[in-house]
Amino acid sequence: MRVSRIYQDQPLSVSADVVLSDDAAHYIARVLRASIGDAVTLFNGDGRDYHGVIGEISKRRVVVALKSEQARSTEAPIRTVLGLAISKGDRFDYAVQKATELGVTEIAPLISERVDVKLPADRMAKKLGHWQAIAISACEQCERATVPLVHPPIALEQWVANNDCTVKWVLHHEVDGSLSGDAPESIALLIGPEGGLSQAELALAQHNGFLPLNLGPRILRTETAPIVALTALGLRWGDLR
Numbered sequence: 001m002r003v004s005r006i007y008q009d010q011p012l013s014v015s016a017d018v019v020l021s022d023d024a025a026h027y028i029a030r031v032l033r034a035s036i037g038d039a040v041t042l043f044n045g046d047g048r049d050y051h052g053v054i055g056e057i058s059k060r061r062v063v064v065a066l067k068s069e070q071a072r073s074t075e076a077p078i079r080t081v082l083g084l085a086i087s088k089g090d091r092f093d094y095a096v097q098k099a100t101e102l103g104v105t106e107i108a109p110l111i112s113e114r115v116d117v118k119l120p121a122d123r124m125a126k127k128l129g130h131w132q133a134i135a136i137s138a139c140e141q142c143e144r145a146t147v148p149l150v151h152p153p154i155a156l157e158q159w160v161a162n163n164d165c166t167v168k169w170v171l172h173h174e175v176d177g178s179l180s181g182d183a184p185e186s187i188a189l190l191i192g193p194e195g196g197l198s199q200a201e202l203a204l205a206q207h208n209g210f211l212p213l214n215l216g217p218r219i220l221r222t223e224t225a226p227i228v229a230l231t232a233l234g235l236r237w238g239d240l241r
Contacts, residue, residue, distance in 0.1 A: 004032060076105070085192050086115050
């Protein structure tokens, strides 16, 4: 039976008794219907898993006694920052989930000329929390012990001007450009919205050091492009085999 893996935003250490958050306690007690003595693995994003057993359980309270810890080796070898234009519906949710599974380090939701998503500040803050929760859930599933950071939404112009990665690419199906050279220390990927980047945005990205990258003759959807790009990077320089 697979051991449940739960994220907890609190300090973790061997021999400690950890009171799970309300949501985690509900999941363990009411959804999984776990029992005292069942094994549980906790992680908090520090790169380690903490293995324990349930020592106390009720409808509203679950306590896990941690017995051992283990360093995880599931992180991609290259820091990768994804700048992705915000899209409608659940497309951005899907992209966050899959990018996390493929090892992305950071995700920057971008506002560009053709982004047709307008949310007030309070709803945008709620959306950011939702995206971060998706990344956490993906880490629980794929056994990553470091959670990628989802940044607050930012204008594309600001992001390309301030990006500090050593190698930068902007995806565009009409411009020649392919992956080449030795493995870089860090990578930035810029992917536009459903209508694509404007010519002015493409020129601005290139002015700020972003090289054109063409992944093939077909136009990829905004939620598909990150999967293809991150897979290509992982196969060339990362840990995908």
